[in-house]
Amino acid sequence: MKKTNLIIILISALLLVLLIAVLVKSFNHKDFQLDAMNYATASIDGSNVIQADLLDTQREKLLFIDLDKRGFTTGVAETMNIAASEILERNNLKKIRKFNGKVVIVAEDKALKARVWMILSQTGIRHLYILE
Numbered sequence: 001m002k003k004t005n006l007i008i009i010l011i012s013a014l015l016l017v018l019l020i021a022v023l024v025k026s027f028n029h030k031d032f033q034l035d036a037m038n039y040a041t042a043s044i045d046g047s048n049v050i051q052a053d054l055l056d057t058q059r060e061k062l063l064f065i066d067l068d069k070r071g072f073t074t075g076v077a078e079t080m081n082i083a084a085s086e087i088l089e090r091n092n093l094k095k096i097r098k099f100n101g102k103v104v105i106v107a108e109d110k111a112l113k114a115r116v117w118m119i120l121s122q123t124g125i126r127h128l129y130i131l132e
Helices: 002-027 035-045 052-057 092-098 112-123
Strands: 060-066 078-081 104-105 128-131
Touching: 002 128, 060 092, 078 092
Parallel strands: 060 078, 060 104, 104 128
Antiparallel strands: none
């Protein structure tokens, strides 16, 4: 009888800890911001797009994120070759967040660029653009 009560108490304590962890994660807005409509507006009006022929006029530092991992280089800017499936890995997000300048997403697939832009925007990364 005592052993059964002890098991029930341990299981209840474990479930309580899991419930608390889920609630904390659910209410933590640090990782993803929920206001997707604000981010969608930039996509609709095109303010998140940088034209390739205007790159030379950029005075800010640029970080290119090459989603195709094809070795995109400009010779004047930093480049990260990251598969879209790896974009949310902690090390990648840390490097992107630490960069002080414009972050430009590069890929052949326009829909892929837009999805990654939206995801990174929702993580709070600013000065984020798509290369056209």
